[in-house]
Amino acid sequence: MTDALVLSDVRKTYGQREAVHGVSLTVHEGEIFGLIGHNGAGKTTILRMISTILKITSGRIEVYGHDVTKDSDSVRRLISYLPEDAGAYKDMTGRRYLTFIADFFVSGKERDEMVDRGIALADLGDKIDYRIDTYSKGMMRRLLIARAIMTRPKLAILDEVTSGLDVINAYEIREVIREIAKSGVTVVMSSHNMFEVDMLCDRVGMIDQGNLIEVGSPEELKKKYSKDTLEEVFVTAVKGA
Amino acid sequence: MSHLSNIVKKEVKELLTPGSIASVLLMVILFACLGGLIGDEVSKSTVMPTIGVINSDEQTIVTEDGEWDAYEFLKAFYINSGDKRITPENVGNFVMKMDKEDILKQMESTGASVVLYISDDFKSNIESSIAAHDYDDPAKTYKSGEIAQYYIYTPTGMIGGTVSSSVTGYIITYMNASLSKFIVGNDEAAYIDFVKSPIEGSKTYTFINGESYEGVTPSEISNALTGQTMFIPIIIMIIIMMVGSIVISSMGSEKENKTLETLLTLPIRRATIVTGKIIAAAVVGLVFGVAYMIGMLFYIGSLSFMAIGGTSGIDVGNFGLALGLGDYLLLMLSMFLSIACALGICMILGAFAKNYKSAQTMTMPLSILAIIPMFITMFSGWYGSSDLIRGILFAIPFSHPMMATEALMNGDLTLVVSGLVYMAVFAVVSILITVRLYNSDILITGLSQNKYVEMLSGRNKRKR
Numbered sequence A: 001m002t003d004a005l006v007l008s009d010v011r012k013t014y015g016q017r018e019a020v021h022g023v024s025l026t027v028h029e030g031e032i033f034g035l036i037g038h039n040g041a042g043k044t045t046i047l048r049m050i051s052t053i054l055k056i057t058s059g060r061i062e063v064y065g066h067d068v069t070k071d072s073d074s075v076r077r078l079i080s081y082l083p084e085d086a087g088a089y090k091d092m093t094g095r096r097y098l099t100f101i102a103d104f105f106v107s108g109k110e111r112d113e114m115v116d117r118g119i120a121l122a123d124l125g126d127k128i129d130y131r132i133d134t135y136s137k138g139m140m141r142r143l144l145i146a147r148a149i150m151t152r153p154k155l156a157i158l159d160e161v162t163s164g165l166d167v168i169n170a171y172e173i174r175e176v177i178r179e180i181a182k183s184g185v186t187v188v189m190s191s192h193n194m195f196e197v198d199m200l201c202d203r204v205g206m207i208d209q210g211n212l213i214e215v216g217s218p219e220e221l222k223k224k225y226s227k228d229t230l231e232e233v234f235v236t237a238v239k240g241a
Numbered sequence B: 001m002s003h004l005s006n007i008v009k010k011e012v013k014e015l016l017t018p019g020s021i022a023s024v025l026l027m028v029i030l031f032a033c034l035g036g037l038i039g040d041e042v043s044k045s046t047v048m049p050t051i052g053v054i055n056s057d058e059q060t061i062v063t064e065d066g067e068w069d070a071y072e073f074l075k076a077f078y079i080n081s082g083d084k085r086i087t088p089e090n091v092g093n094f095v096m097k098m099d100k101e102d103i104l105k106q107m108e109s110t111g112a113s114v115v116l117y118i119s120d121d122f123k124s125n126i127e128s129s130i131a132a133h134d135y136d137d138p139a140k141t142y143k144s145g146e147i148a149q150y151y152i153y154t155p156t157g158m159i160g161g162t163v164s165s166s167v168t169g170y171i172i173t174y175m176n177a178s179l180s181k182f183i184v185g186n187d188e189a190a191y192i193d194f195v196k197s198p199i200e201g202s203k204t205y206t207f208i209n210g211e212s213y214e215g216v217t218p219s220e221i222s223n224a225l226t227g228q229t230m231f232i233p234i235i236i237m238i239i240i241m242m243v244g245s246i247v248i249s250s251m252g253s254e255k256e257n258k259t260l261e262t263l264l265t266l267p268i269r270r271a272t273i274v275t276g277k278i279i280a281a282a283v284v285g286l287v288f289g290v291a292y293m294i295g296m297l298f299y300i301g302s303l304s305f306m307a308i309g310g311t312s313g314i315d316v317g318n319f320g321l322a323l324g325l326g327d328y329l330l331l332m333l334s335m336f337l338s339i340a341c342a343l344g345i346c347m348i349l350g351a352f353a354k355n356y357k358s359a360q361t362m363t364m365p366l367s368i369l370a371i372i373p374m375f376i377t378m379f380s381g382w383y384g385s386s387d388l389i390r391g392i393l394f395a396i397p398f399s400h401p402m403m404a405t406e407a408l409m410n411g412d413l414t415l416v417v418s419g420l421v422y423m424a425v426f427a428v429v430s431i432l433i434t435v436r437l438y439n440s441d442i443l444i445t446g447l448s449q450n451k452y453v454e455m456l457s458g459r460n461k462r463k464r
Helices: A043-050 A072-078 A094-102 A108-122 A125-129 A137-150 A167-182 A194-200 A218-225 A230-240 B003-015 B018-045 B070-079 B103-110 B122-131 B157-184 B186-196 B218-229 B231-256 B260-264 B270-306 B325-351 B356-361 B363-379 B387-395 B399-409 B413-438 B451-457 B459-463
Strands: A003-014 A017-028 A032-036 A058-063 A079-082 A155-159 A186-191 A203-208 A211-216 B051-055 B061-063 B066-068 B095-098 B114-118 B147-151 B205-208 B211-214
Touching (some): A003 A186, A017 A058, A017 A203, A032 A043, A032 A167, A032 A194, A043 A058, A043 A155, A079 A137, A094 A108, A094 A125, A094 A137, A108 A137, A167 A186, A203 A218, A203 A230, A211 A218, A211 A230, B003 B231, B003 B270, B018 B270, B061 B157, B070 B095, B070 B157, B095 B103, B114 B157, B122 B157, B147 B157, B157 B186, B205 B218, B231 B260, B231 B270, B231 B325, B231 B356, B231 B363, B231 B399, B270 B413, B325 B363, B325 B399, B325 B413, B356 B363, B363 B399, B399 B413
Parallel strands (some): A032 A203, A079 A155
Antiparallel strands (some): A003 A017, A203 A211, B061 B066, B114 B147, B205 B211
C-alpha cells in the first residue's frame, strides 16, 4: 500500500510555545483519515503544515514522497486544501471562481473540462453564474469543495468541512467526500463531529494539546477502549493521556 | 493563461469595480467643475464693474485750458478699458449717474457694485487750490478734492469679494493721473510722467544656470515654474496614496474573506503572487492617477489664469529651463520607481493587516511619507532646504520624482541619477522582504506569535 502522507516527529513552535509535539503518523493512499481533537489541540496547525502554508519547526512531512519543506511546489500540485470557514472572491461568479482556480493547473480544453467537472460537483444549477456574495453558507461550501476536488488532487486536506452547515448540506458534503475517496483521492480531514468521523473515516488520529494520543480505525479504537462511540473513546483517551 | 496574468487579471477586476471607477470619475468631474467655477469667477473679475457716480452739483472743473469732469472721464475710461461689452452707445449702462439719497437702494436696483461719491466741495477745493498755487511759498497747503467709495459686502469668497475694491483703486489712480495732467496743462504731460518716475528701473538681468537673461526677474521665473510644476508633487502624492491603499486593502480583503490560505496552497510561486498584486495595483493606480491628473490640470489651469500680473506670459523655455525628451524619460522613470517603492512598502504593511479595516489604518504611515516631501518640495524645495531636511527628503523615496523637475531644470543630473539608484535599491529590497514574508508564517499567524515580538513585548520573560 502506497503511503500518501508521512509525518515524522513533526514539531511546530509559535514564539516560545510548542503547539505540536513530535507527531508521527502515516496515511495510506485512498484512505479517509480523520484528525479529531478539541479547539486549539493543534489539528489546524498540522493541516496547515501539510499544506505548505506553515513552516515545520522540526521533523519531516512527505506527500507522496515529496518533502513539503524542500519541494513545496511539487507538493502544491498534488494537494488541495480547504481551510475552515474558507471564502471565495465575492465579486466573482461561481463559474468565474472555478475558472480562476483551474487556470493555475491546466489550460485550453483541459481547463474547460476541469471547470465543467467543478460545476457538476458544486451542483448549484443556474446559481453557478450568480455572484458569490449572493450564496448561502451551504452553497459556498459546495463551491469550495468543488474547487478543491475538480483539480483531481491526490491528497485532499479538509479542515472542519461541515462546520456550521445544516443537516442536509452536511449530509450531502459527506456523500461527496465518500465519492471522491472511492475515486482514489486520499482525504485528510479534521472535525469536531465524532459521529461524522466515525461514519466517514477509515482511520482516526486523536490530538490532545499538540500530542497524537491514539491512531486507529474507529472500530479498533472502540474495541480497545471498550466503548460504543468514538466520542466516549476520545473523552477516555484524553483523560488518560 | 500564465499564473502571473491570471493573478493580475483577478486583482485588476477586483480593483476596477463600477463603484471605484465611478468614485474616480466623480472626483475628476469635481476637480473640473471646481476649475470651471474658479475660471468663471476670474473671468467675472477681469471685466469692468458697474459703477455709480454721485456728482451732486455741477462738478466740472474749469481752467483756462479747458474742462475736466469725473463722470465724463469715467465714461471715456470705460469705453477704452478693453472690456468688449462696453461701447460708446451703452456705456451709460456701466457708468451710471446716481443721487446721494438712498445709495444702497440705488445700488441694489441697478446692480452697481461700487459707487463713487464726488463730494460737494470737490470742484471748489481743486479750483481754489489751482488759483492759490504759489511757487514761492513752500509752506503753503492745498485742499484736495474728495471722492468717497461705497460698496455692498457680499460673501462671494476669495476672488469676488476683493475685485471691485481693487479695480476701483486702479480707477482712482487713473483719475488722479488724468486730473494731474489737466491741472498742469497738457503741454506738460510728458514732464509730469517724468517727475513721477525719474528713475528707469525696468531693465533687469538674471543669471540662470550661468547664462544672463534680460527682462526677467527671479520671482517671475519662480512664479512661472510654480504655475507649471506645482501639480507634480500633488499628483505623485495622490498616486502613491492610491496604489498604497489598493495593495494594503487587497491584502486585508484576502485575509478577511479567507481566500489567502487557498491562494497560498495553489501551485504558484509566492513571488508570482507578490508580483501579480504589485502589477495590478500599479496599473490601476496609474489609471486612477492619470484620471486625477486630468482633473487636476483643469483645476490648475484655472488657477494659472487667476495669476493676474502675468506670470503665465513667461515661457520658461526661453531661459533654458524647459525639459527635453531625455529629461521627461528620467522623470517617468523616477515616477515609476517611486511607485514600485510605495508598492514594496505597502506589500510589507499589508502582510500584517488582519482584515480590511486594519488595512485601512495601515495606509497612515505611507500617507505621511507621501505628504512630507510634497510640502517640502512645494515650499522650499531641495535647493532651499537645510542639510537635515535634505537628508529626510533623500531618504523618503517618494521625494525624488517630486524634486526631479526642479533638478532637471537646474541641470543637476547627480541628484536625479542618485535618486534613481536609491529608489531602485529601495524597491528591490522591499520586494525581497515581501517575498520573504510571503514565505514565512507571519502572513497566516500575524506578529502576535513571532518570537521577536514576544521578546520585545516581555511575554517571553513571563513564560520563563
